[in-house]
Amino acid sequence: MAPVIEARGLTYEYADGTAAVRGVDLTVEPGERVAVVGANGSGKSTLQLALGGLVEPTAGTVTYFGETDDAEAVRDRLGVLLQDPDDYLFNTTVREDVEYGPAQLGHSREAARRRVGELAAELGLEALLDRPPFRLSGGEKQRAAVASVLAFDPEVLLLDEPFGAVDARYRERIRELVTDREGTLLWFTPSVDVVPKVAERVVLVSRDGSVAADGPVREILTDRSLLENHGLRPPAAVRLFEGIVERDDLPLTVESARRRLRRGE
Numbered sequence: 133m134a135p136v137i138e139a140r141g142l143t144y145e146y147a148d149g150t151a152a153v154r155g156v157d158l159t160v161e162p163g164e165r166v167a168v169v170g171a172n173g174s175g176k177s178t179l180q181l182a183l184g185g186l187v188e189p190t191a192g193t194v195t196y197f198g199e200t201d202d203a204e205a206v207r208d209r210l211g212v213l214l215q216d217p218d219d220y221l222f223n224t225t226v227r228e229d230v231e232y233g234p235a236q237l238g239h240s241r242e243a244a245r246r247r248v249g250e251l252a253a254e255l256g257l258e259a260l261l262d263r264p265p266f267r268l269s270g271g272e273k274q275r276a277a278v279a280s281v282l283a284f285d286p287e288v289l290l291l292d293e294p295f296g297a298v299d300a301r302y303r304e305r306i307r308e309l310v311t312d313r314e315g316t317l318l319w320f321t322p323s324v325d326v327v328p329k330v331a332e333r334v335v336l337v338s339r340d341g342s343v344a345a346d347g348p349v350r351e352i353l354t355d356r357s358l359l360e361n362h363g364l365r366p367p368a369a370v371r372l373f374e375g376i377v378e379r380d381d382l383p384l385t386v387e388s389a390r391r392r393l394r395r396g397e
């Protein structure tokens with residue numbers, strides 16, 4: 133099967149000359165779960181826009197499904213969640229916003245309603261569906277935006293900081309909704325702690341917008357000097373056990389660190 137996304141020499145410069153993405157080569161295979169991590173301002177959001185076909189690259193190419201360079205031709209297969217939930221919520225009610233995607237794709241009204249009902253229950257939006265989106269809190273807006281992207285069940289999800297202002301309970305729900313589904317995932321975030329739970333591969337973006345490293349989660353998240361050189365640090369569980377157990381044995385999540393402590397290893 134052809135790669136879902138294949139970027140070659142992908143570069144994006146803003147009008148003021150800021151080169152936010154530089155010469156990125158990235159191949160994402162069907163079903164892969166990739167976390168794109170990097171410090172604030174390293175270019176993750178811009179990379180997401182360029183990979184999602186929402187900005188025209190200044191140089192380089194992005195090919196989708198081995199078929200086309202035109203993101204609009206595959207728009208219904210890409211679920212792009214931007215960092216700012218206000219970009220999604222433009223209808224009179226939250227319900228209309230969440231139903232918008234499935235309706236655009238010609239799903240039956242009944243199927244759309246059912247899917248929206250399921251997502252609303254999962255994401256605690258039921259009481260909010262008939263409210264205007266601008267009356268929601270930051271975390272509620274973020275949950276509604278996540279629901280609107282998941283509602284049309286795209287083959288590829290490109291999520292920029294989907295946790296945003298969301299509290300711990302709904303973070304867990306969003307994480308489950310996203311990882312329980314089949315399909316390809318690109319999760320863009322400056323916080324590495326969530327990465328082992330959502331991805332098996334990490335792309336580390338350098339402050340100059342290029343790719344500094346691309347590899348398995350364990351290899352990258354246990355490399356303190358690599359992460360520190362790029363403005364990040366290892367996850368809490370790694371920091372706790374660093375120097376106490378071998379690198380290959382480091383727990384990557386707090387949950388596995390806790391299990392380790394319980395067993396007294």
Ligand SMILES: Nc1ncnc2c1ncn2[C@@H]1O[C@H](COP(=O)(O)OP(=O)(O)OP(=O)(O)O)[C@@H](O)[C@H]1O
Binds near residue numbers: 171
């Ligand atoms: N509209 C714009 N015009 C000019 N420069 C911009 C614009 N938007 C972003 N930038 C710059 O591009 C660079 C990359 O920004 P981007 O938002 O892609 O980074 P990021 O890694 O997503 O950051 P964060 O973790 O803070 O969300 C930064 O230097 C930023 O200041």
